[in-house]
Amino acid sequence: xxxxxxxxxxxxxxxxxxxxxxxxxxxxxxxxxxxxxxxxxxxxxxxxxxxxxxxxxxxxxxxxxxxxxxxxxxxxxxxxxxxxxxxxxxxxxxxxxxxxxxxxxxxxxxxxxxxxxxxxxxxxxxxxxxxxxxxxxxxxxxxxxxxxxxxxxxxxxxxxxxxxxxxxxxxxxxxxxxxxxxxxxxxxxxxxxxxxxxxxxxxxxxxxxxxxxxxxxxxxxxxxxxxxxxxxxxxxxxxxxxxxxxxxxxxxxxxxxxxxxxxxxxxxxxxxxxxxxxxxxxxxxxxxxxxxxxxxxxxxxxxxxxxxxxxxxxxxxxxxxxxxxxxxxxxx
Amino acid sequence: xxxxxxxxxxxxxxxxxxxxxxxxxxxxxxxxxxxxxxxxxxxxxxxxxxxxxxxxxxxxxxxxxxxxxx
Numbered sequence: 001x002x003x004x005x006x007x008x009x010x011x012x013x014x015x016x017x018x019x020x021x022x023x024x025x026x027x028x029x030x031x032x033x034x035x036x037x038x039x040x041x042x043x044x045x046x047x048x049x050x051x052x053x054x055x056x057x058x059x060x061x062x063x064x065x066x067x068x069x070x071x072x073x074x075x076x077x078x079x080x081x082x083x084x085x086x087x088x089x090x091x092x093x094x095x096x097x098x099x100x101x102x103x104x105x106x107x108x109x110x111x112x113x114x115x116x117x118x119x120x121x122x123x124x125x126x127x128x129x130x131x132x133x134x135x136x137x138x139x140x141x142x143x144x145x146x147x148x149x150x151x152x153x154x155x156x157x158x159x160x161x162x163x164x165x166x167x168x169x170x171x172x173x174x175x176x177x178x179x180x181x182x183x184x185x186x187x188x189x190x191x192x193x194x195x196x197x198x199x200x201x202x203x204x205x206x207x208x209x210x211x212x213x214x215x216x217x218x219x220x221x222x223x224x225x226x227x228x229x230x231x232x233x234x235x236x237x238x239x240x241x242x243x244x245x246x247x248x249x250x251x252x253x254x255x256x257x258x259x260x261x262x263x264x265x266x267x268x269x270x271x272x273x274x275x276x277x278x279x280x281x282x283x284x285x286x287x288x289x290x291x292x293x294x295x296x297x298x299x300x301x302x303x304x305x306x307x308x309x310x311x312x313x314x315x316x317x318x319x320x321x322x323x324x325x326x327x328x329x330x331x332x
Numbered sequence: 333x334x335x336x337x338x339x340x341x342x343x344x345x346x347x348x349x350x351x352x353x354x355x356x357x358x359x360x361x362x363x364x365x366x367x368x369x370x371x372x373x374x375x376x377x378x379x380x381x382x383x384x385x386x387x388x389x390x391x392x393x394x395x396x397x398x399x400x401x402x
Contacts, residue, residue, distance in 0.1 A: 289365070307374075
């Protein structure tokens with residue numbers, strides 16, 4: 001069942017290369033690399049991107065220049081990004097959530113030769129979308145790169161479900177796409193899609209790619225099918241968005257104020273941790289499972305119920321979730 | 333690992349409350365928890381592809397095929 005070899009040492013099936021070709025085309029890039037999980041992708045790639053010169057020393061490479069690097073990371077980025085940046089050892093600065101002024105201030109003050117802005121495409125706890133065109137504009141002006149973790153955008157956003165970049169209609173050589181294969185695509189794994197010269201170097205210089213087992217072959221095959229299905233069964237995405245807008249409009253009609261309504265992740269701010277837990281428990285009794293996002297995933301006092309909409313929710317199920325929520329709040 | 337022993341004994345009396353669900357089926361988006369059906373509003377299986385017959389059939393048919401055989 002498993003692939004008991006590393007990619008570099010005998011475990012490189014055709015199947016994986018087909019998947020990488022498909023993912024590269026999906027993101028409009030020259031090539032892609034797959035990893036065992038999304039977490040490992042961020043950890044491995046962010047660690048390796050700034051250490052390629054050092055890693056290539058083993059092959060006899062001597063860098064003509066001692067390049068310096070700096071990461072700029074949205075404060076709400078996923079933990080795997082924060083851990084990857086920390087493990088890289090490169091200097092890094094965190095900027096306030098989607099705050100382009102704060103980012104510009106920090107990037108303008110940087111003396112690094114190579115600047116890499118890192119952002120989630122869709123923020124998993126907040127349900128909002130990173131302003132990719134603004135980030136790319138900053139990247140152009142300050143000669144930076146943008147690494148976008150599109151875990152929740154891939155398969156979901158954009159006219160063809162290609163992700164956050166397609167949602168905005170942007171494509172840019174400064175853009176490095178990362179995504180997961182364990183969310184909309186329903187399997188396991190992660191990937192980066194970028195230029196040939198980058199993947200070529202990562203293939204050799206990123207230990208998280210070359211020195212570990214990758215996806216089991218059946219999962220890689222399942223993914224080839226899943227990616228096709230996002231394209232050739234557009235009805236699934238239609239229903240997802242219909243359900244999302246039905247839920248959002250019913251929530252608004254019920255008087256709830258929603259901070260983010262642009263993605264299938266629709267959080268309802270509750271505030272108090274205990275109250276949030278009470279609502280989640282009450283919904284559970286009614287057969288509705290919703291995550292209560294509390295400290296430490298959110299700051300104390302900013303607890304929220306996070307609704308994630310699904311293509312196969314029925315109107316009756318959405319109604320039941322909402323009616324139960326309204327009833328629970330009324331009987332506080 | 334003395335630090336872990338100290339921390340583990342602290343946890344004995346200060347365990348933060350958290351819940352790790354152990355459902356008996358995975359959400360598409362309905363799943364079974366403690367013998368009861370729940371509708372998930374928390375799954376990342378946005379398009380319900382994880383459990384679709386097409387995807388499962390493709391996975392079952394996977395073999396390390398030579399180029400051009402898929």
